[in-house]
Amino acid sequence: MERAAGDPGICSTRVSEILAKYSRRPDALVSILHDVQKEAGYVSEKAMTEIASELDIPVSKVYGVATFYTLFSTRPKGRYIVRVCENAPCHVRGARAVVEALERELGIPMGGTTSDGRFTLEYTSCLGVCGVAPAIMINEAVYGNLTPERVPLILKEYK
Numbered sequence: 069m070e071r072a073a074g075d076p077g078i079c080s081t082r083v084s085e086i087l088a089k090y091s092r093r094p095d096a097l098v099s100i101l102h103d104v105q106k107e108a109g110y111v112s113e114k115a116m117t118e119i120a121s122e123l124d125i126p127v128s129k130v131y132g133v134a135t136f137y138t139l140f141s142t143r144p145k146g147r148y149i150v151r152v153c154e155n156a157p158c159h160v161r162g163a164r165a166v167v168e169a170l171e172r173e174l175g176i177p178m179g180g181t182t183s184d185g186r187f188t189l190e191y192t193s194c195l196g197v198c199g200v201a202p203a204i205m206i207n208e209a210v211y212g213n214l215t216p217e218r219v220p221l222i223l224k225e226y227k
């Protein structure tokens with residue numbers, strides 16, 4: 069299967085294998101979506117349609133569950149997920165200016181993904197490093213004591 073940059077996708081055979089793992093039980097829908105998301109990075113419309121068809125439930129139900137839980141994404145995400153802490157300690161120490169610098173450097177608004185599929189920018193809750201607020205996380209790496217000036221230097225590591 070041909071896969072576009074930033075859209076890892078998942079083939080029908082793999083969706084079918086995941087469904088078989090859960091014996092095609094409609095009550096395993098959350099687990100099925102979780103496995104699809106883990107493998108593909110998101111739950112595509114195509115995957116939702118296939119799941120609905122194989123579980124013999126309406127697509128609207130699959131879509132409802134996939135959009136209800138914040139851990140699921142129905143859009144492809146970038147290779148690098150830039151998460152900005154939006155809780156109070158980071159906010160009062162300048163997270164807004166860091167967000168503006170990230171948006172400017174990446175050329176996308178908060179919540180967006182770069183057209184090359186490299187970066188997704190999103191908010192997250194406390195990263196557990198409030199002592200070095202404001203903080204961001206890029207995939208598994210945490211960066212603290214951020215200033216707008218440091219943003220281009222950090223992103224350069226991932227370009």
Ligand code: FES
Pocket residue numbers: 153154155156157158193194195196197198201202203
């Ligand atoms: S509030 Fe931002 S890391 Fe804790």
